[in-house]
Amino acid sequence: MPDHTVDPVDEKPPLARLLPLGLQHVLVMYAGALAVPLILGSALKLPKEQVAILINADLFACGIATLIQSIGFRGFGIRMPVMMGVTFAAVSPMLAMAADPSLGLLGIYGAVIGAGLFGILVAPFISRLLPLFPPVVTGTIITVVGISLLGVGINWAAGGAGNPRFGDPLYLAVSLLVLLVILGATKYCRGFFANIAVLLGLIAGFGVAFALGEVNFAGVAQARWVELVHPFQFGWPTFDLLAILTMSLVLIVVMIESTGVFLALGEVTDRTIGQEDMTRGLRADGLGTLIGGVFNTFPYTSFSQNVGLVGITGVRSRWVTATGGVIMLILGLVPKIATIVASIPQFVLGGAGIVMFGMICATGIRVLSRVDFRGNPGNTYVVAVSIGLGMIPQVSERFFGHMPKALSPLLHSGILLASIAAIALNAYFNGMRSGAAAVADATAAGREAETAH
Template identity: 55%
Template structure:
């Protein structure tokens, strides 16, 4: 089976199937991809046209870096079925940087230029340091990512923030109806139909919403047919030491996340990830952040919800994600098309989000299942404390309110806090103590630990 799986990851499917499967990946990640520009736009009170531009650029660069990651070019790209999108990891730090009156958006882009270059240069070093990121660290990090995104799926399922009918039974009912359709297709169908269960569920929800008149197509009618993506749209970047330091740490945390994604997808497709591939994958993440800075959008990372989709559908061809990347670029260049996809109601996406984001959490739990809790009780402390510290800004947003403002970018990111805490505790309990059990390699990464 591993040999067949390795062949499957490189299989070029018929164009029709490839397009439908690629569109399914786009639909699954679309709401998450545009969520960060929307969140940043609302937080910074940007004009509507600037937010629309951010979304178009986001889709274009997301598609471009997805092509690099899935197809691979010299020095960049891990050649796995992975979709790239704007990272949620940096949202808290970026809001803190942008709300500094001396920096704003341009302060984010200046820090991203340095952190992207830093990430590309650090990729080989990080691959050598993977012994510091055993399953207890990466599993905890993925678990916290999933838990944080649960808030996003809950907001979608309730109708989306800002919706006057937020939390109404019809909004929540739509989400669970879409969820039920996806589950029914998954259970009672097989083959290609099962593979596109999420897409069919979203289309079903869209049809119901359209027939009941709950979809607003005004943004589609008002959108331009073609848009140009230009570098440094908002002006010359600004550079600040603390902002650069914070985003560089975000870059390293992105690598920790990416390690888990690469290993998880490698296991799904039966492809062993060696050191050279890991380095190329890291470099693509760094390149995504650098390109994001140049085109004035935000840092990129491997999207976990699409990893969940690979797990659900069993479709292992990286060319499906490459097609998804091409579709994203088209959506970025043709705002009317992106507006059409963006018209999918949040409640419809909520049904899919409950599955996809839940799958991320399950992926973290599955990785933690490989951790030795019976003979090494310190691992329980690592998971418990890291999750608790990571969730502090979520359960109490004012927890760090009295800390210096310069530290806000670090302290308001749950994913960042959980990752740093897990790495430090693993270093303290396992590495410095010489625990052989926790120096074991991640599945598929044995060669990196020599």
């Protein structure tokens, strides 16, 4: 039985529950964790064995960064149920660096290490922006996070972007099956089985896909059982000032996005995120990025899709994601198991993705429900314009096609566009109140909502 005297975030479930709950978090973010090393490996035309090294290093560093973020160490880690993974915000500038013969992979690693050190240093300054996030801003950002991720889940359900059979009715049927199993388990199961509703859906979908011959186990036989991950396996990184500055700009984008993720997680877990908590969480993003550069991988961020999983299962324990971190670390050291897990088709993940990412949208809407729209019509414009701007990268990839490439990290992040717009419009309509007042209002509103429930 759970100890009700312990905060649900700090509760330590027994190992028999921790393992499947942690695995559930790993499966949810696994495809995203593999995507960036595959993209970079392809752009650099690396041989298959070197791409495998990138993937193993990525999983290994994912595990370390997740443990730091979830468990927390002196000055690092938000101590919340967070899974860490490579950020997609860095893909575009890294591809540009990969195309530059003077930089290449070693130049990318130098930029990642430099940006990681920069992130550790600036985390306290970024966290001071917390008072700029009253409920009208927070709710808008969380909603845009969910809507942005829904595109990923929908693409998964149809077979994954680039799949020549994209939209195959078979894919859609299996995705629907996964969705129905999750909904059925959520309604009719109790206790532990309700907590692993997403995992049950993925198992059911994987079983059907396997029976229909839709699971590709290519590469499993050739993969080694054990492969150690070494620092600087591709050689000593090279440090280019412009590349470091570019990656540092990307990391600022990532940290602002992480701010939205942490606030969303605070709403899901009913825990107020203070400035010190935010500093530790953002500092862990920087440290994770530094570790990524050392271990031959890329910048790390807190994965927002796992926030949706916390909302669905109701399991708030940070020790569950810490267990997920251990699993990721092991997968990085055992390539054969990692290859088997990577064989889960994207259309199996799709049904789960739609539920989880939709849950993040629902969390944002719940926050917005306590905003005064009738007495303060300006709040309506804050939400309307910010969501509209946040949708631009999702709806039209070429909208900013003629803008300078240096602005790409800003203009192609819907979450960042929505964040900047919401903060600016809130200041325009509601004024720049003291930080303490903004935080106090958000906290009081949260307590009122809890009392109402």
